[in-house]
Every structure is written in structure tokens, then in C-alpha cells.
Amino acid sequence: MIKLLEKRPILTIISLVALLIFPILDILEVSIMEARNFISAREMLVDSNWVLTTMSGEARYQKPPLPTWLTAISASVFGLKNIWGLRLPAALMVMLLGSMVFTLSRKLKLSKNQSLGNGLIAVTSLYVVLIIFEAPWDIYAHAFMLTGIYFLVKILNAERNSILNTICASLFIGCSILSKGPVALYVLLLPFILSYIAIYRKNASSKTWSLSILSIVLGLFIGFSWYLYVRYADPATFSRMAENETGNWTSYNVRPFYYYWSFFVQSGVWTLPAFISLIYPYLKSRVSDLKAYQFTWLWTILAVVLLSIIPEKKSRYLMPILIPLAINCGFYVDYLMRKFNGLRDRKETIPVYFNFGLLGTVFLLLSVAGIVSPFILEGVSWWLLPLSIILIFISVILLRSLIKKNFEYVFMFSLCALIISLFCFTQVQKFEIPWQETSINNNSSNTVATFEAFESKEKLPIYIFDVKSPEMIWASGRILPQIYDDKAVLLPPEDKFYLLVFEIEFSEVSKTLQGYETEYQFTIDLNKVPKTSRNYTGRKRAEVFKVEKLDR
Template sequence: MIQLTQKYPKITILIVALFVFMLHLDVLYANIMEARNFVTAREMLSDGNWLLTTMDGLPRYEKPPLPTWFAAIFGSVFGIENIAALRFPSALITVVLLFFMYTLSRKLTNHKLQSLITALILATSFYIIFAGRNGTWDIFAHSFMLGGIYYLYQFFETEKQIYKNAIFAGVFVGLSFMSKGPVSHFALLLPFLIAYGVIYRFKGFKSRWLPLVLLLFITIVLSGWWAYYIYLLDSDDATRIALKETDSWKHRNVKPFYYYWSFFTQSGLWTIPAFISLLYPYLKSKVSNLKAYQFAIIWTFASVILLSFIPEKKSRYLLPVLIPLAFTISFYINYLFNHFKSLKSRWETVPVYFNFGLIGVIGISFPIVGYIFLKERLDGYYLYFICTSISLVLIGGYIIKSLIKKEISRVFFSSIFFIMAIITFGFPLANTFLDNPTRKSLTLIEEEEQITGRKVYNLNGLAPELIWDYGKTTTHIKLPGGKTKLPTEKSFGVLTRFNDLGHLKSTFPNHEIIFKDRYDYNVADSTKRGNKSRLKADYYWLDKKE
């Protein structure tokens, strides 16, 4: 089996991607970022807002529309409520990311096995899995950018097809901007250019200035046309939203400069190998291609440092760092493939035994530990639990056995199978934690509206998840810019944020207010930390006093 994976690397990558990114896409409810994307996609289909994009009927220009177009297209074919279909474009573009990573690594190292290792590490890194299974913008921006980087590398390094490489580089870099603005340009492209300039130098540009101009022209046109379009047709909202976004980057979620310096932990399974791969003094004399390793490690650190300068910081913003980090880790794993059997120093062997031994132990102990935690929740999920237990025990035992024999290649590929088994059999077990007895969907409001004849209004903006759950655009009372549009009916219904009765009373002092119901999108009950007030909405009847 292992020999086959090495012999057919592209097929191996495709199979791994199928199991890791494309199975059980409908298990989890939409998160806040997905909800924003899916609501905008729904309104593209229902209202035709493909260019002047909206969320709940209001201008939504914070993100360029390319990923949302993909979601809308798949939603139009398979149903806009089919959450697996809406997430499927993210899974597809992640496959593109993996193949670009493989081909770029091949160009840099001329080593098929190490390139396969790079792609598989990337495919099984924690935040890559998270982003590739979620219908958000980030994975599109970085996948397209890596495509642009691949063709840019070709543009720099080869004398053949210079114009073709320039055109493709410009297209992919432009598509990255159309996915999430300049985020990937700053976090992935600029660090690549720094690393390339330091290690490989920029040479031969006298013969490339004209195709470089073409590359820049394509990039600028693709990147800027939508922003220019919305500015021409809706300059007030475009300006307001741009100022709001700029202010958020400066003042929201502000963290210290060193906040990202545990970045290697975001690779999940590869945390310890990631840390060791970054120890340049230790690894520099052991890697098979020092120049490529130097390039990878500079690319990684440059990305982290540049992101650290931005005041607003979130763990998920480290997603682009995992791309060069996977390449960096591959040098260490490749070294272990070739030399682990001959290693004598405990300083070198103990981290390997600990990292992969822990994976093996988790696999072997899963049936007991899993049952202790899930026994009261397993009704209806026993088949998934049994399949997960059997597969993880077998894989975990094989990892331990291979570690004892110092067969690191078997340990590595078994670790990949470990992740595949968790997604294939274990991911549906996430539903066992859906234990909120007060969970109530806002889709019931439509039936209420039809029965009572009361039109329903949205007082002050609801969480994106609630808008997605509602199923259609709400009618707003409070509008952007502090404007208010009061209902003209004498009797109507109003949805408010959780426990916001005071705001409702101040807005309607001449109305009788009757509490009718509470709607709750939370999957965890109110005793748990994951229960959020913003995922609740209160529903009132209002009748004008005579």
C-alpha cells in the first residue's frame, strides 16, 4: 500500500482529499462566517444581487464576491438549503491548493516523495481541514494565490513560456484578490517574494519587463474592477463599509505582536515536527536540499512576522502560514524517512516517539475513552462509534508497531490514514453534542406570520446564523447610518436580539408589547460554554395603543 502511494502521488493526494474534505459536509451547522456567505449567495439567487451584494437586504461589500458566486451556483443546482453543496466549492478549491503545493515542491526540490509528503502534511493540518470543509472565503484566496505563486516561480526561473506564465500568474493573483481582497497578497505572496529574493535572487529581468507589465496589468484589472463598480454605483455604502473595515483591522481583536508565535501548533497533528523543522541550526546540515529548505523557512517566518504587524489578530488568520510551514516540515520528515533507523541520540528520537506514539495511544484508547464521554449520547450513532473504534485501534496499533521497528514511512502514512478515519467514521459523532433542548428554528416564524397575518420586522439586526436560519430577507426597522423605518401597520411582530426589551420599548413607546417566543440557534444547552446569547432572538407582538 505504501509503495503504491509513493508510486502514484497525484492519485494518493486525490484520494486523501476525497476522504478529508468531501465527506459529511452537512454534519455541522453553519458558523458565523459561513452564514454571511450563504445568506449573500441566497440573495444572489432570490434578488439577483450578484454584483451589488447584500446580506439580509443590506449592502455587503466587506468581501469580494467570487467565493459567494461559487456557493450560489452550487446552491442553484443542488438547492440553496443544501449546506453540503454550499461547502463543496471550498473542498474543490482545497484540492487545487494541494496539487499546486505538490507541483511547486517538485519544482523546488525535484523530489517526488518529499513533494507528496508536503501535500499530505498540508492536507492534514488542522486549520487547512477546518477551512477546506467550511464555506468561507479564506481557502479560496490562499488557493488561488498559491496558483499565482507557482506560475510566478515559473516566470522567474524558466526562459520558456514566459508570457503564458505571466498571464496565469496575473489571473490567479487577481482571483485571489476577488476572493478576499489583499489578505493573501500580504500574508502569502509578499513573504514568498521576500524568501525568493533572499535565496534565489531576481535575475534576468531585462528580458522579462514587458511580460511583467502584462502580469501586473491583468492582476490590477481583475483585482480592482468589482471595487470600482460598487464605488460607481453605490459610493456612499462602499465608502462607509471600507472605513468600517479599516477601523476593525486597527481596533478590533487587537493582540500583542507575539500573539502568533505559537503558530506551529495550528498544524495540529504535526505540531512537534513543525517545531523541530523550524530549528534551522539543527536541521541545516541534515536536509537533502539546503537551498530549498532555507527558502521554505524564510517564507514561513516572513509570513508570521508580517501578520504579526497587523493589530487585529485571530488564530484562523494563520491559515496562509500553514502552506509554507507544510513545505518546511517535509524536509524534517524526509530526513526521518532516510535516517531514523540509524539515529542514536535520545534528543532526536524521543520527540518522534512522543509525537507519533501519542497518536497511536489515542487510537488504541479511543473505544474506552470515547465510550466514557459519549455513552449517554450514542443512541443512533453506535455504527459510527464502532467503525471509528475499530479503525482507530487498528491504525493506532500499527503506528506503535511501526515505531518500535523504526519504520517511519509506515508511521507517517498511517498518521494520514488516522485523519482519514476520523473524518470518515468519527465526524458524524459531532452530532452527539447537539443537546440543546430549547433549540428552536426561526423558520417557524413564516408559519406564524401566515396564521396571524402579522408582518414580522427585524428591530436591530440579528446574528448572521439567525438570518441564515430564518430562510429569507427580514424587514429592517433600524437601518445603517442611524436611520429608522417604523412599521405602518397597527399590529405586527418584531424580532429582537436576546433580552433587548428595553430597546424595543424605547423605539415603540406607544405600543402594547407582548412577549411571544424565543428562538435559539445554539446547539449546546445554556449550561455550556459554547452557548451564545447572540444566537438567540426574542419575538414580540406589538399593538398600537388607541
């Protein structure tokens, strides 16, 4: 099977990503990070704010615009309300990332088989998939930077077309900076350079190093050009936002140095193989290319150390570490494909049986649950039934291959089972939640789930008290000007208007709206879960008031 897929490795990676991600692009709710990106994309198309980016009419320079540009272009094709189309560019970045893991592995002189495995491990790592929903800027920055690194390796290897390679490296490094500032420079490019110097320094000449440095310098110029323009066009706002952003590095989400030490867990189904691949004394004598293994091992470790130095820490910042980790994990997977059938030492075989035996068992249980679900859950698609039956066969083949020690089949059928399991999960997610019928759509509670309720009301401008809910602004389909910003009151010029107020703001409203009469209208609740759920958030629930200025 591997031999068949080897003939079209890039197509294999792209197809797997399409099967894995495309069916779920419009299933999950729009996250807070996505909402900010989508709002800015909408205002690019509607208000032409392509360079001086905005969110609900207010300047938003905290993040560079390239991902938003690509999102806006996709929205112009698929429509501003098409969540699948809005998320498509981020999914394409996963395809790019997987393809670049493969091509970079080939440049490290790894076999086609192993390189393909590296790419497949990368795109099926848990947080690589989740990151396109939680933080759409990150996947762009790291996919572009990895592409830039690929061209840097071509330069360092003194391959032909050095000028073209220099231009491409500069362009993609610049695109990475235009996606999320210097993040990928620090956590992906810097540890790559340090690792390359440590392991491959003798392979590069002074000329190739000079071209590489030139590429990085040109990339910095391209990437920071937007920042320089915004600094010139709107200096006061830019300086204030830059100060807040840099202040967060040392005072926001501060975590201990060891916070990232469980980074390999973010690999999801590859957690145990990823961990074993990091045990250098064990694997160094078993890999196909010791130098390449030392390089990816050091690249991974240095990335973790560099991230750990920064006081501000979030789990999603670990995503770029999964890139060198996927290549590093590939050495262990390649070893198992070559030698597992002949292994007799239980210390080596037990972890494999445990990891993939557990996976096969979980997939088997999920398939049984999938078969039962259409009969006990109203609204679940009957497509779940044949998919679950297919999953049973795949799970059985996976476990049977494990018993027969055919690791090549174990690897491939684990990927197949993962794809089908995720697709089955999306089918379950589509069924109607009973609580919504009795709560969100219950007229007696005067609570609605959309902004359509305004259509039956008096036509008045709509304001928001404070921009605390990007999801609410995105759902409104319009700009919602705020009247309270950094303790400064910006009262509307109109005598009558609607005002969205969140629960945490009630104490401030009465102080701010002195001289106005407020009348409660209804509540907008965008939550898809009941209030008893830990995923319920007050940020998605707002009371709507009709506000009218009192006659003096």
C-alpha cells in the same frame, strides 16, 4: 506504500481531502462567517444581486464576491438548504491548495516523494480544515494566490509558454483579490517575493522579472475591478464600509506583537515536526536541498513577521502561514523517512517517539471509546463499531512501525488514523442530545428551534430589530429587514408585523417602538447546546413579538 501513491500524487491528495472533509461537511453548525456568505449567495440566486452584493437586503461590500458566486453556483445545483453543497466549493479549494503545494514543491526541485508529503501535510493541518467552516473566504483567497505563485515560479524559471503562464498568474492573483481583498497579497505573495529575491535572485533574468511584475499588475487590475465598479455604482455606501473596515485594522481585536509566535500549533498533528523544522541550525545540514529549505524557512518567518506588524490579530489569519510551513515541515519528515532507521542519538529520536507515540496512543484510546459509544449513547450510529475496530488495527500498526523505526509507515498510518478518527467523531456528533427534547421542543417553554412556528400564526411581515445574528437570518430562509441601523430608526410601513428581538436589545426596543403595542409570541433558539455550555450564544436566541400600531 509511498511508492504506490507516488504514481498518482495529485489524485492521492484529492482523495485524502475527500475522505477527510466530505463526510463532515454537513455535520458542524453554520458559523457566523459562513452564514453571511450563504445569505449573500441566496440573495444572488433569489434577487439576482450578483455584483452589488447584499445580506438580508442590505448592501454588503465588506468582502469581495467570488467565493459567494461559487457558493451560489453550487447552491443552484444542490439546493439552497443543502449545507453539504454550500460547503463543497470551499472543500474543493482545499484540494486545489494541496495540489498546488505538491506542484510548487516540484518546481523547487524537491523529490516526488517529498513533494507528495508536503501536500498531505498541508491538507491535514488543523486550521486548513477548520478554516472552511470558520471563514469560507480565506481558503479561496490563499488557494488561488498559491496557484498564482506557482505560475510566477514557472515564469521566473523561464519555462516555455511564458505568455500563457503570465495570463494564468494574473488570473489567479486576481481571483485571490476577488476572494478576500489584498490579504493574500500581503501575507502570502509579499513574503514569497522577498524570500525568492533573497535565495533565488540569481536564477531569474530581467525578462522573467519583468513578466512576473506584469502578471502581478494585471492581477491587481482584475482583482480590484469589482471594488472600482462598486465605488462607482454605490459610492456613499462603499466609502462608509471601506472606512469601517480599514479602521478595524488598528482598533479592533488589537493583540501584542508576539500573538502569532505559537503559529506552528495550528498544524495540529504536525505541531512538533513543524516546530523542529523551524530550528534552522539543526536541520540545515540534514535536508535534501539547502536552498529550497532556506527559501521556505524564510518565507514562513517573513509571513509571521508581516502579520505581527498589523495591530488587528485573529487566530484564523494564521492559516496562510501553514502553506510555506507545510513545505518546510516536509524537509524534516523527508529526513526522518531517509535516516530515522539509522538514528541512534536520543536527542533526535525522542521527539519522534514522543510525537507519533502520543498520536498512536490517542488514536488507540479513541478507538476504544468508539467501540463503547454505541452501547452507552442512544442514537449513535452502529457504523462507529467497525470503524473503531479498523482504527485499533491502524493504531497498533502505527505504534509497531514506530518501534521498528519504519517512518514511512508511521507517516502514512498517521494519516489513515486521522481520517478514520475524524469520521468516527462525526458519527458521535450525530446522536441526539437529550437536553433538546426537554428544552427546545418543550411546548410549555414556548421555545422552538425553527421558523416553522410562524406557519400557525397570523400571516404578517417579519422584521429583525438589528442585524446581529447572520445565523438567524440564514435559518429564516428569507430577508429579514432591520428597523434599527446605526442608531437610525427605520420603522416598517405596516401597522402590524412580527419583530425578532435579541436579549441585548430589550432596552432599545421600548424607546424605538413608542406608539406601538407589543405582544410576546414565542422564542426561537438555534443553539444546539444547553445554556450551561460555554458554546451557548445569545446571538442565536431571539424573542418574537407581534407589534401593532396604536390608534391615534
